[in-house]
Structures are given as structure tokens and as C-alpha cells.
Amino acid sequence: MxxxxxxxxxxxxxxxxxxxFDPYDNTPELIPLREAARAGDWPAVRAYCEGLGSAARLTTASSMLADVPGVENFLERAAAERPADPLARTLLAERYIHIGWDIRSSARAQHVSRDQFVQFHDWLRRAEQILIEVCAEHPSYAPAWTARLKTVRGLQLGQAEARRRYDRLRAHHPHHYRAQTQLLQQLCPKWSGxxxxxxxxxxxxxxxxxxxxxxxxxxxxxxxxxxxxxxxxxxxxxxxxxxxxxxxxxxxxxxxxxxxxxxxxxxxxxxxxxxxxxxxxxxxxxxxxxxxxxxxxxxxxxxxxxxxxxxxxxxxxxxxxxxxxxxxx
Incomplete structure (x- = not known):
């Protein structure tokens, strides 16, 4: 250089x-995940994620994959075929959350239309239903709890519920940075903190x-x-x-x-x-x-x-x- x-x-x-500003340029180790996701190759996506070896990296990968357009198509099939697999369901829920936030945009609430809010909440509720089941079955699964810190904010379920979810995750992963950044957003005044x-x-x-x-x-x-x-x-x-x-x-x-x-x-x-x-x-x-x-x-x-x-x-x-x-x- x-x-x-x-x-x-x-x-x-x-x-x-x-x-x-391309996260894949900054973290080239994630490029194989993006290529597998673009190809709709669920076995390759699963193998990549299972080989990461840490809750922090798996949470990052889950969030990154959610940004790949169209991945919900093969993830819906994977989740249906592997109903006991927390990975497939969490990745799908993350994608639904990403779609919802894209519709809402990052604008302050007064600049978001009623139709945007309706669609936003619909996608988040779909994700939340999946994540409730994953967290009940796998209470230490960090990517799912971190994703639920996004839905709790978007669905405006309140500070106490956000804290409860973070505390559940913290019991297993006490210094989980991505979860911490999500709760920090919730605690700011723009989200009633x-x-x-x-x-x-x-x-x-x-x-x-x-x-x-x-x-x-x-x-x-x-x-x-x-x-x-x-x-x-x-x-x-x-x-x-x-x-x-x-x-x-x-x-x-x-x-x-x-x-x-x-x-x-x-x-x-x-x-x-x-x-x-x-x-x-x-x-x-x-x-x-x-x-x-x-x-x-x-x-x-x-x-x-x-x-x-x-x-x-x-x-x-x-x-x-x-x-x-x-x-x-």
C-alpha cells in the first residue's frame, strides 16, 4: 500500500x-459468505457459519448476510427443511428485520409515513415470532438475542423489555459488543431513553x-x-x-x-x-x-x-x- x-x-x-466503506473490503474473510449467499448455496452458508467458532463472529456474519438481496428465498426453504436449526431461522429473521428497516429508513419518526410504519412493523413481527421460538429453544444463542434487540426497538416494546432481553444474553455472553451497541441505541433519547x-x-x-x-x-x-x-x-x-x-x-x-x-x-x-x-x-x-x-x-x-x-x-x-x-x- x-x-x-x-x-x-x-x-x-x-x-x-x-x-x-465496503464492509467486505474491510473484512475480506466474509467474502466467501457473501458469495455463497448470492448463489443461494445454503450448505456453503451453513458450513461457513458453523466454522466461525465464536458468538461474536457468528452474530456479525448473521447481520452481514441480512444485507444480501434475495437471501430470504433460500433461507425460507432452509428454515422449513431444518425446523430445529437455530441458524437457518435466525438468519431468516435477520433478513426480515433488514427488509423492515430498509422500508422504514433511518429518518426520525416524524419523517416516516404511515404506510412505511405498517410495512416496517409487519416485517419485524414476522422476525420476532421466529426469534421467540429460537430463544426459547436455545437460550444461549447470541445472534437471536442480538436480533431481538433490534425488534424490541422497532416495535417500541419499551426500555424494560430491551433490558430484559439484553440481560438474558449477557448471562451467557457478558461482553457481547454487537448486543451492547444495540441496547445503547435503545437507551438514547431518540428511542425514549x-x-x-x-x-x-x-x-x-x-x-x-x-x-x-x-x-x-x-x-x-x-x-x-x-x-x-x-x-x-x-x-x-x-x-x-x-x-x-x-x-x-x-x-x-x-x-x-x-x-x-x-x-x-x-x-x-x-x-x-x-x-x-x-x-x-x-x-x-x-x-x-x-x-x-x-x-x-x-x-x-x-x-x-x-x-x-x-x-x-x-x-x-x-x-x-x-x-x-x-x-x-
Whole structure:
């Protein structure tokens, strides 16, 4: 990979210049899953998922596969043919959830039409019925419980029910990052939560997790969410505050910057959260380590909040790396 004078890089997955937001470029180990899904090859999908070896990776794969158009066709057949298999049913439910959220869109509720809500809730209820059965039969199955943290939010079943579902998962998987990010969304004011609850949960997860865990990135995520909820110039001012800067530095040091951290599929998203949070607050020297770890690997969240996410990533990355001499290491 070759550094350029503006901090961009060349090479990799056919990407000529600058960052890629394609999760398969960022996690090429997942490409065989996507190809099997596109081909409607259920045996290959099942073999891939069964070989992952961790609840965290299986949950990631389940979410990624849900984004492949048309997979519901072969997953419906697989679920019918293997009614006792939690994998086929959970993957199908995840796909239904994805279809529903696509219809709803990411807009705030006041900008979503009644027809969109009707279709959205219909798809989520279909997923929920499947997941209720899976979780009853397989109470430690992390992908299903994580998916139910999406349906509980979309169906507006309330904070207590969301907490109950998370606690059921946490009993078996105490530091499950993707489940934590889902509950964190539920705890934000836009989903009838509060900033006090959201910040407390992020701190709790970061503190309880082993050193080197990606759970520390929840602190960055909740500060970004809080900042974006403010008006105009208050957004950057919030991120510049000494208390937020202190929180971010501590969280980064115990998570992805800790010597015990072992990069995994969730590391890319965690580094992007820290890189954005530090950059948005003007703490460029702190952002540099995260951009150096990322190279060209960007994620839609949180960069989607910028008018031009690619330009923002490049601008912030160059400014951050310039604090340590420039270039990608």
C-alpha cells in the first residue's frame, strides 16, 4: 500500500484512492459468505457459519448476510427443511428485520409515513415470532438475542423489555459488543431513553470488559450520539470539552489501544468511532493512532452523519496523521 501526499493510500480490493466503506473490503474473510449467499448455496452458508467458532463472529456474519438481496428465498426453504436449526431461522429473521428497516429508513419518526410504519412493523413481527421460538429453544444463542434487540426497538416494546432481553444474553455472553451497541441505541433519547442511562451503560460496559475489549468504543459512540443531538455549533463544542476528551482517552487506552487488544471484526468499527470522536473534537493527535490502525478501512457509522463521508474521512485523517509526520504506517 502506497502513501500519498494528502494522507490517502492506493491499492487494495480495486480501490484506487482513499477509503473504502465496503464492509467486505474491510473484512475480506466474509467474502466467501457473501458469495455463497448470492448463489443461494445454503450448505456453503451453513458450513461457513458453523466454522466461525465464536458468538461474536457468528452474530456479525448473521447481520452481514441480512444485507444480501434475495437471501430470504433460500433461507425460507432452509428454515422449513431444518425446523430445529437455530441458524437457518435466525438468519431468516435477520433478513426480515433488514427488509423492515430498509422500508422504514433511518429518518426520525416524524419523517416516516404511515404506510412505511405498517410495512416496517409487519416485517419485524414476522422476525420476532421466529426469534421467540429460537430463544426459547436455545437460550444461549447470541445472534437471536442480538436480533431481538433490534425488534424490541422497532416495535417500541419499551426500555424494560430491551433490558430484559439484553440481560438474558449477557448471562451467557457478558461482553457481547454487537448486543451492547444495540441496547445503547435503545437507551438514547431518540428511542425514549435518556442521556444519563446511555452514558451510564457505556461506562459500565467499558469498565466491566477485559482490557483490550472493543466494548470501550461504546464510550465514543455515545458521545458522538450526544453531540449529534445538539444544535449547530454546540456539536463540536461538546466534543471539545475536557471531560469528553478525558472519557475518550481513557476508553481508547483500555480498549483498542491496550496492549492486550487483538484485532477482530469489530475492531474496524471501534477504531472508526474513536477516530471520528477525537477528530470532531479537534483532538487530532489522539485520532492519529486510530487512523494509522485503519488505513483505508472506513465504516458508514459514524461517517454517514457528514455531508460527504469520504471527504470528511480523508480530511480528518490527513490532519491527524500530519501531527505525527504524515503518511500511513
Amino acid at each position: 502506497t502513501s500519498t501526499t494528502d494522507g490517502t493510500t492506493s491499492g487494495g480490493s480495486g480501490n484506487t484512492w482513499g477509503p473504502t 435518556s442521556w444519563e442511562a446511555a452514558h451510564a451503560f457505556a461506562r459500565e460496559c467499558a469498565t466491566a470488559a477485559p482490557d483490550g475489549s472493543v466494548s470501550g468504543a461504546l464510550v465514543a459512540i455515545v458521545h458522538i450520539e450526544h453531540a449529534l443531538d445538539l444544535d449547530g455549533g454546540h456539536k463540536a463544542a461538546y466534543m471539545r470539552s475536557p471531560s469528553v476528551h478525558h472519557d475518550l482517552r481513557n476508553a481508547a487506552q483500555v480498549s483498542v489501544l491496550h496492549p492486550a487488544h487483538r484485532p477482530d471484526w469489530d475492531s474496524v468499527g471501534a477504531h472508526n468511532a474513536f477516530a471520528f470522536a477525537f477528530s470532531f473534537g479537534g483532538h487530532l493527535a489522539d485520532a492519529a493512532a486510530h487512523f494509522a490502525a485503519l488505513g483505508d478501512r472506513a465504516t458508514d457509522d459514524p461517517w454517514d452523519c457528514m455531508p460527504d463521508k469520504k471527504a470528511a474521512f480523508l480530511r480528518y485523517r490527513k490532519a491527524a496523521l500530519d501531527t505525527r509526520g504524515g503518511g500511513i504506517r
